Structures are given as C-alpha cells and as structure tokens.
Amino acid sequence: MPTELQSGPRSGAAIAVRDLQVAYGGTRVLHGVSLDFAPGSFTALLGSSGCGKTTLLRSLSGFVPVESGSIVVGGKDVAGLPPEKRGMAMVFQSYALWPHMTVLQNIGYGLKLRGKSKAEIAAKVAQMLSFLGLAGYEDRKVTALSGGQRQRVALGRALAIDPGILLLDEPLSNLDAKIRMTMRHEIRAIQQRLGLLAIHVTHDREEAMTMADRLVIMQAGRIAQIGTPEEVYDRPASAFVANFMGAENVLPLNIERGEGRASVTAGGTQATLAGEAAAALPAGEALAYFRDDVARLGAPDAAAAGGDLVVPGTIAARAYPGGTYRYKVAAAGREITVDDADRHELGTTIGLRIPLQRLHIFPASEAGIAA
Amino acid sequence: MSLSQRHLALLLIAPGLILVAALFLYPLGFSLVSAFTRPDGSLTLEWFAKAFELYSTDIVFTIVIVLTSCALTAIAAIAIAGTLTLGENRYIVGTLKALYRWPLFIPFIVAAQCMRTFLAKNGLMNNTFVSMGLIEPLQAVSFLDWRGIIATFVWKQTPFVALLLAGALASIDRATLEAGRSLGASRLRVMFELALPQVMPTLLVALVLSFVTMLSVLSVPMMVSGSQPTMLTVDMAFRINAYGDYATANALGVITYLISAGAAILYLKRGMSQEAPR
Numbered sequence: 001m002p003t004e005l006q007s008g009p010r011s012g013a014a015i016a017v018r019d020l021q022v023a024y025g026g027t028r029v030l031h032g033v034s035l036d037f038a039p040g041s042f043t044a045l046l047g048s049s050g051c052g053k054t055t056l057l058r059s060l061s062g063f064v065p066v067e068s069g070s071i072v073v074g075g076k077d078v079a080g081l082p083p084e085k086r087g088m089a090m091v092f093q094s095y096a097l098w099p100h101m102t103v104l105q106n107i108g109y110g111l112k113l114r115g116k117s118k119a120e121i122a123a124k125v126a127q128m129l130s131f132l133g134l135a136g137y138e139d140r141k142v143t144a145l146s147g148g149q150r151q152r153v154a155l156g157r158a159l160a161i162d163p164g165i166l167l168l169d170e171p172l173s174n175l176d177a178k179i180r181m182t183m184r185h186e187i188r189a190i191q192q193r194l195g196l197l198a199i200h201v202t203h204d205r206e207e208a209m210t211m212a213d214r215l216v217i218m219q220a221g222r223i224a225q226i227g228t229p230e231e232v233y234d235r236p237a238s239a240f241v242a243n244f245m246g247a248e249n250v251l252p253l254n255i256e257r258g259e260g261r262a263s264v265t266a267g268g269t270q271a272t273l274a275g276e277a278a279a280a281l282p283a284g285e286a287l288a289y290f291r292d293d294v295a296r297l298g299a300p301d302a303a304a305a306g307g308d309l310v311v312p313g314t315i316a317a318r319a320y321p322g323g324t325y326r327y328k329v330a331a332a333g334r335e336i337t338v339d340d341a342d343r344h345e346l347g348t349t350i351g352l353r354i355p356l357q358r359l360h361i362f363p364a365s366e367a368g369i370a371a
Numbered sequence: 372m373s374l375s376q377r378h379l380a381l382l383l384i385a386p387g388l389i390l391v392a393a394l395f396l397y398p399l400g401f402s403l404v405s406a407f408t409r410p411d412g413s414l415t416l417e418w419f420a421k422a423f424e425l426y427s428t429d430i431v432f433t434i435v436i437v438l439t440s441c442a443l444t445a446i447a448a449i450a451i452a453g454t455l456t457l458g459e460n461r462y463i464v465g466t467l468k469a470l471y472r473w474p475l476f477i478p479f480i481v482a483a484q485c486m487r488t489f490l491a492k493n494g495l496m497n498n499t500f501v502s503m504g505l506i507e508p509l510q511a512v513s514f515l516d517w518r519g520i521i522a523t524f525v526w527k528q529t530p531f532v533a534l535l536l537a538g539a540l541a542s543i544d545r546a547t548l549e550a551g552r553s554l555g556a557s558r559l560r561v562m563f564e565l566a567l568p569q570v571m572p573t574l575l576v577a578l579v580l581s582f583v584t585m586l587s588v589l590s591v592p593m594m595v596s597g598s599q600p601t602m603l604t605v606d607m608a609f610r611i612n613a614y615g616d617y618a619t620a621n622a623l624g625v626i627t628y629l630i631s632a633g634a635a636i637l638y639l640k641r642g643m644s645q646e647a648p649r
Contacts, residue, residue, distance in 0.1 A: 063549055083552040090553040096546035100568040109564075110554035154550075360462060 013074035013087075013164045014039050015060065015197065020069035020079075022052075022059050029055045031221045032069065039164070040195045042188065043365040044202055044212035048244065050219040054169065057201045061167050064087050073165070089158035091227065095150040097142040103129070103153055104138035110161035128156040131190075148179040159194070166191065166201040172207060184211050205245060209233065217241050239289060242360040247289035249336045251311070251354070253361065257283045264356055267311040268330030273356050277307075285364035292326065294358045297340045300351040310351040315344050406621035411533040418622035425606075425619075430626060432600040436517060437585045437630075440524035441578050447525060448532035448577070453562045455533075456540040457548070479523075484544045486523045487594060490514035519595040520602070524585045532577040538571035540566055572641075579638045583631045603627050 015037040022030040030052050037043055045053040058064040060071060062083030071079045078086050081298075089110075097106050107128055108121040116124070129135050132152045137145075142153060142344075151171055158166060168187070172180045188211045191198045202208050208215055209229040217224045217232060224244075225237040236242035243250075254265040262278035264271050266288070273281065300312045313331025320326070324339045331352050344350060409415050423430075451471050458464040474482065489495045492513040500506045514522065543566065551561040567574070592602040603623050610620040 008600075061549075061553055063552075083549070084555045085559060086553075087555075088553060090550065092546040092550060094544050094546050096544060096550040098550075098565055098569070100546055100571075109551070113555045113560070157550070167553075178550070 009159070013197070015165065015199075016070075016072040017056075017060070018070045019092070020059060020071065021067040022055055022064055023067050024055075028067075030059070033221075033223060035216065035223065035226070039197050039215060042191050042198045042200065042212045043214045043216060044200045044208035045216050045218060046202060046205065046208045046244075047218035047224075048203065050220075051218040053201050053203075053216075053218045055221075056218070057167055057169055059197060060199065060283060061088055061090050087163060088165040088167050089161060089163035090167040090169060091151075091154050091158050091171045093173050095147075095154045095174070095265045097150055097154055097157075099141075099143050100136065101142065103134070103140050103142060103145070106142055107156045107160050108154055110125050110157065114161065124160055125156075128160050132156050149184065151175060151183060152186075154244050155190070158362055159190070164197060166198045168198060170201055170203070172202075173204070180207070187211065217244060219244075236289075236360050239287065239360075239362045239366060242289040242362070247291050247360055249290050249292065249295070249334075249338075250336060251288045251290070251332055251336065251359075252364070253286045253288050255281050255283055255286050255361075257281070264309065266309055266354075267313075269309055269311055271307060271309045271356055273307055277357060281361055284364040286361050287364050288354075288359040288361045290354065290359050292337045292339045294337065294354065295329075295338045296353040297327065297329070297338060297342065297344060298347050298351045298353050307356050309354045309356060311354065313350055313352045315346050315348045315350060318344070318346060402617075402621040402624055405618055406625045418618040419625075421619050422622040422626065426603065426623065427607055428600045429603055432517070432611055433586070433602045433627075434630060436520055436524075436602060437582055440521050440528070440585055441582050443521065443525045444528045444532050444581055445574065445578055447529040448536050449574075451529065451533040451561075452536035452540055453566070456566065457558045457562055460595045471487040471533055474527050475534070477527070479527060479588050479608045480594070482523050482527045483591045483594040485521055486591075487515065488528070490519045490522065490595075510582065516596045516598060520592050523591045523595055524588075527591075528585065530580050532574070532581055535577040536570060539570035543569045575638055575641060579634050586627055586631055 013348045017033060017035045017037075020033045021028065022032055033052075033056060035207065045056060055064055059066050060081075062078070062081060062085075066079045069079065070077045071214055073086070090225075098109070101109070104122070104125050107125045108116075111121045111124055125138060126135070127299055129137055132155065134149060134156070137149070137153075142150060145153065151174075154171070171187070172183050175183060184207060187198075190196075200208070200211060212229065214226065215229055215232045216226050219240050225232055225241045227235075227237075232241065233245050236245055236247070251266055255264075256263045257278070260278065261272055261274040262281045262283075264273065264281070298310070299314075300310075311331045313329040313336070315327055316330045316335060317328035318325055324341050325343055327338045327340060329336045329350065329352055336352065338352065389523075406418055407414055407416070409417070436639040451467060454467055455464060455471075458467075477485075482531055487494070490513065491497075491513050494513075496514070497506070501508050501511065528571040547569070548561050551565045552558070556564065564635055587604065588602075589604040590607050593608070603626065607623045607627075610616040612621070
C-alpha cells in the first residue's frame with residue numbers, strides 16, 4: 001500500500017452485546033449471546049454453517065431484527081435502530097458494489113450521503129484509492145475490475161466514511177487463494193493502522209487465526225469459546241471446539257486416577273502420566289481429540305516411552321498431499337489420520353505412537369456430540 | 372441436422388407461420404399499401420393529409436394521454452415494487468402482495484365499465500365523498516373525460532409494470548441495497564439511487580410494452596370518454612363504421628405504428644448505449 005491515510009487511529013466505540021436473542025420465523029437462531037468488543041480489537045466469529053455467526057453480525061449491523069437483548073455502542077442501545085443509524089460500515093462477501101456507478105461514485109457514495117462537496121469527495125476518494133493501491137481508478141466501471149480489486153473498492157467504500165466499527169461478512173470467500181492471502185494481511189494492516197473495531201465472520205479457521213486477535217467460536221446459536229488464537233487452538237474448552245479447530249481424530253480412552261498419577265488405556269495398551277498433566281484428566285471413559293500431525297508411526301512392538309501410548313494398528317489407506325504421507329490407520333476400532341514422513345505399505349501392522357500431553361481429552365459423556 | 376430433419380422442423384412450425392402470415396403479415400401489408408394508394412392503384416399522400424386535417428388534435432391528445440399514463444404508471448409501479456422489496460412491515464407487504472396483481476386479470480373493457488360506475492358524476496367515488504361530507508352534491512363533477520382514460524390505463528397497467536419491476540428488484544444482489552443502508556442511506560434513497568438504476572432496463576421494457584398496449588386500446592376511450600378530443604383508435608373505428616373510409620383509417624393506423632416505433636427506437640437506443648461500454 002503506497003500511501004498512508006491521513007486520518008489516524010479513531011477513538012472507536014466499544015460494543016457490548018447482552019443476552020441477544022434472535023429468531024427467524026419462530027426458529028431461535030441466537031440463544032442469549034453476551035459478548036464485548038473493545039475499541040481497536042479484531043474479533044473473528046468462527047463456526048460451521050448455521051451456527052449463528054452471520055446472524056450475530058447481521059443483528060449488530062441492523063439487518064436482522066432482535067427479539068430481545070441489547071447492543072450497546074458507545075453507551076447507547078442501538079438494537080432498535082435501523083441500519084443507517086448505527087454508524088457501522090459493512091463489507092460483504094459478494095462485494096455488493098453498485099454496477100451502475102464508477103469506482104469514484106461507489107467509494108464516494110457514503111460521503112455524498114453526508115453532504116460533502118464534490119471536491120471533498122474527489123480528494124477523499126483519491127486518497128483512499130492510493131491507500132488501497134488503486135490510484136487513478138476513479139473513472140473505471142466496477143464491472144471492469146478483478147475480484148481482488150472489487151473487494152478493495154468495497155473496503156474503500158466502507159472506510160471512506162471513517163467508521164469506528166467495520167463489519168466483515170466473509171469478505172474473502174469469493175477470492176482465489178493467492179489474493180485471499182494478500183487481502184488477509186492488507187485488511188489486518190488497515191485495521192491496525194486506523195485503530196478500527198473489526199468484527200470478521202468466517203468459516204475459514206486459518207483466516208480467522210491469522211487475522212484476528214480474538215476468536216469467538218460459535219455452536220448452535222451459543223458461544224462455545226472465546227480466546228486468543230493460541231488459547232483456542234491449544235486449549236479448546238470443549239470437544240466441539242477441539243474438533244472444529246482441526247483435532248479431528250478421536251480415540252476412546254479409559255482413565256484410572258491414582259495418587260498423583262493417571263493410567264490411560266486405549267486399544268489394549270496403557271501409558272501413565274504423572275504430575276499436573278495427570279491431575280487435569282477426567283476419570284473413567286473419555287475421548288481424546290488430536291490433529292493429524294500428533295501421532296507417529298513406529299514398530300508395533302516398540303516400548304512405550306513415558307507419556308506415550310503405542311496403539312497397534314494397520315495402514316488402511318495412503319495419500320501423498322506433498323511433503324509427508326497421509327495415512328488412514330485402523331486402530332482401537334477407529335480410523336485415525338496420521339501424517340508421517342516415511343513410506344509404509346498398505347496392510348502393514350504398525351504402532352501408533354501418541355503423546356498423551358498433546359491430546360485434548362474430554363469425558364465421554366460431554367464429548368458424545370462431536371465424536 | 373440432416374436434410375430430412377430440417378424439413379420436418381419446417382413442417383412443424385408451418386401451421387404457426389401460416390397463421391402469422393395470413394392473420395397478421397397480410398393484413399398489415401395490405402393496410403400499409405392501402406394507406407398510400409388511391410382506389411385506382413396510384414401512389415398518394417391524400418389520406419395522410421385528410422387524417423392530419425381532421426385528427427391532428429386527436430394525434431396530440433393520444434400521445435399526451437399515453438405518455439402521461441406511462442409516467443403515472445411508472446410512479447405507481449415504483450411505489451408498489453419498492454414497498455414489496457424494501458418494506459419492513461410484513462402486514463403491509465403481505466396485503467400489497469396479495470392485492471396488487473388483481474387488475475392484471477381484468478380485461479380493458481371491464482376495467483372501463485368499472486371506471487364508468489366509479490368516476491361518473493353520481494358514481495361511487497363522488498357518492499362516497501358526499502356521504503363523507505367532503506363535498507356537496509352540487510360540487511360533484513364527472514371524471515369521465517381524459518382524466519378517466521388516464522385513471523383506467525394507470526389502474527390496468529400498474530400491476531403489469533409492478534410485477535416485472537418487483538421481479539427484477541428481487542433478483543438483484545440484496546447486499547448492494549444493504550451496503551447502501553449500512554453507509555447511512557434511507558430506504559427511499561436506496562430505492563432511487565441504488566436499486567432502481569440497476570433495474571432500469573426492465574422498467575423501460577415494461578413501460579414500452581404498456582405504451583404500445585395503451586396506444587391500441589379501443590374500449591377504454593370509447594366507453595370512458597365519449598367526448599372530443601379522443602384517441603386514434605376511436606377515430607379509426609369511426610372512419611370505418613360510419614364512412615367505410617378504410618384509406619384514412621389505415622393512414623391513422625400508420626401514424627399509430629410510427630408513434631409506437633418511436634417508443635421502440637428510444638428503448639433500443641438506450642439498450643445499445645448501455646451495452647456498449649461493457
């Protein structure tokens with residue numbers, strides 16, 4: 001981005017959402033969501049389809065009527081106000097540019113609504129375009145722009161009115177992979193430079209992790225976990241979050257707690273944990289969630305080193321996505337995906353070495369849904 | 372496609388083609404020729420001179436009536452389609468949605484008859500006003516003149532234009548309207564500055580079709596307004612029924628063709644200028 005935008009960090013307003021309930025024709029979509037957004041923060045709302053993340057964003061922006069609860073922006077409840085009175089700018093997945101207008105008219109529209117003169121609008125749009133790396137594009141038809149350029153114009157249109165709050169509704173989903181990577185960094189850089197409160201809805205885990213400083217994981221109209229990307233990734237609060245954050249392998253365990261130690265049994269093998277790690281484990285039937293890169297393949301009769309389970313299994317399938325091989329291993333009555341650098345033949349009996357420390361373990365009774 | 376299949380295809384469309392040729396192309400060509408020829412076959416503009424001499428007021432009257440009706444139809448249709456698209460009160464939107472299409476299914480002649488009973492001096496409208504105490508019985512005037520024709524045309528054509536317009540509005544990306552509102556535009560501004568320009572071609576098609584339809588209606592001017600001036604369709608019927616004067620009637624027909632061709636050219640020109648920069 002070649003030039004700086006002159007207006008410095010804005011003293012953006014904070015948003016406080018309290019007990020927000022939203023229903024579509026009798027079907028409750030949000031079940032009492034409460035959430036705070038600090039000025040200048042970048043929050044990603046993450047969840048699978050139908051979890052309510054888009055509904056939450058659209059009720060913040062005023063496009064979905066709120067059944068009950070409050071949305072307080074800068075000390076004022078805006079839940080009953082129409083979208084045009086909320087002072088939040090939104091960027092849409094489909095860019096939502098106006099095809100009958102030029103780039104200048106698109107970006108300048110919000111300024112025109114605010115009664116700015118033509119000269120003021122032209123100056124601000126020129127500044128915005130140069131900020132977005134599109135200098136000189138004023139008179140282009142938006143239909144003649146590429147996807148990435150269109151989304152930049154849409155971003156410029158939202159930013160031109162100097163909003164304190166920027167709402168991003170899957171703005172990168174329609175872009176191809178390479179431009180998506182660039183735009184992630186650009187949007188993040190702009191948000192930080194302008195000190196905006198940004199709320200980003202996405203179903204792309206990596207996008208949320210790389211852009212946001214806080215993730216809100218949603219599940220069936222409720223908040224499943226709030227935390228920094230590291231917290232949510234490394235310490236998921238529930239089986240659902242673990243599973244959603246990529247720990248898709250599930251291994252049934254039986255845990256017996258002793259004094260200061262816990263004995264973990266899976267697929268006929270046993271390992272022991274001691275100390276704090278052991279104290280955190282639930283007792284009885286449990287399910288362990290882990291990512292593809294956690295387990296290693298070794299000899300079936302290898303000795304279980306401290307804290308590692310070695311579960312016997314058979315290679316059921318092999319693929320080569322690049323770098324390492326990806327195996328499906330039948331073990332402990334489950335099919336487990338493992339990335340391993342060595343090539344193994346199908347049908348080979350191997351030992352699946354799983355470090356207990358890297359498992360996300362939840363009591364079977366709680367984890368049942370995601371298993 | 373083999374030759375036999377081509378013959379088969381021609382055979383299949385032949386009945387339709389023959390019907391169009393016999394019932395439309397032949398009479399059209401015949402009336403065109405008869406507008407420019409004397410009974411002995413020599414070329415002449417005599418019938419046009421006569422048409423202009425007798426009916427120049429009616430030509431202007433027809434154009435003004437149809438253009439005014441189109442303008443009012445456009446306003447009413449935009450109001451209805453706009454409410455259907457951007458309305459937030461679901462009871463109003465639901466009622467409007469259920470009601471607005473009804474006049475589509477009523478023929479012009481029935482619409483004209485309805486308007487006669489509604490707009491007459493002692494018709495339903497004036498009687499209602501009198502019973503509500505809004506006007507004195509002596510103040511009641513008949514609207515069965517140019518105003519009645521316009522009212523009937525607008526009432527009959529609005530649902531058609533609104534139907535096409537609402538369909539077009541429903542198919543544009545909803546986010547383009549929401550983007551305007553999130554930037555601070557009221558619903559009225561969103562409608563006129565963001566939604567309507569995107570569906571302008573559809574509105575124009577609907578209005579051109581309405582223009583041509585209104586131009587060709589005989590029953591409405593005949594029933595609603597018996598007085599002079601009147602529309603060209605009535606004049607044509609009169610030339611034929613009263614005098615058997617097909618030549619002048621055909622000349623008036625050619626003038627009507629030219630007026631509707633004017634609307635079509637305006638439409639095509641706009642369509643082309645919009646296509647060009649893309």
